[in-house]
Amino acid sequence: MRPDLLEAQASVDWALSQLPDLSKRLDEWLKRGVTIEIKELPSPADTNLIIAVENELLPLSFQAEVGAYINSIRSSLDILASALVRRHNIPIPENRVGFPIMESKEKFDKAKDAQIFVQGLPALGQRLFNDLKPYQGGNERLWTLHQLDIMRKHRRLLNARLNPIHIWMTGSLAEGDFTPLGGEGSIQVNEETVLGMIRKGVPRPAIHTAFYVAIDEPGFAAKKPVTAALAQMAQTASFVINFFDA
Structure with missing residues (x-):
């Protein structure tokens, strides 16, 4: 890899290297922090509810840790932008250099520094930005x-x-x-997580399941384990960095 991109890639690699251990520790918390219970319903109901109970709050340390990984991945793109500004002598003050990601295509097209940055790249780099669509509604990751x-x-x-x-x-x-x-496999009823229903009077079975911790934000990151979402965002950043290594 070109020397001016090593720091950018290192930021992504560091975050990726931490994910297996994060996943293991989250699984350990879920095993001790979440249990399955059967909730008796009054007559005339002929079924009871199978509910998941969170017995232990998610440690705040996980919040800080995941935030650090997100910041490292996002910063890798800003480090890439700084390297490209130096490489191609793009006239943007150092304190305003950043990898442009905007709220909409309209704002991306009108952002002065973003357009100076993109137009200062070689033709192939400009085409990459057209393909990346780094704005809301263009590139979800x-x-x-x-x-x-x-x-x-x-x-x-x-x-x-x-x-x-x-x-x-x-x-x-x-x-x-x-x-x-059906659907996502659970629903919220009176602040309880209901996984299913079991007929009254049947011998209680052994219930086996596995849960996941996700990023609490609508979109693709909310419907998968946080480590999977982080890995996908890191892979996207790494793809962009490696493109400019060509």
């Missing part, structure tokens, strides 16, 4: 990365989404004794 890096400074990003990755039971259940929920 880049826009989400940009927004999360802003939002992490003001509020918590993580939420223990009690949606099971999978759920199964072992025991003497007959057909119709257990009714799982």
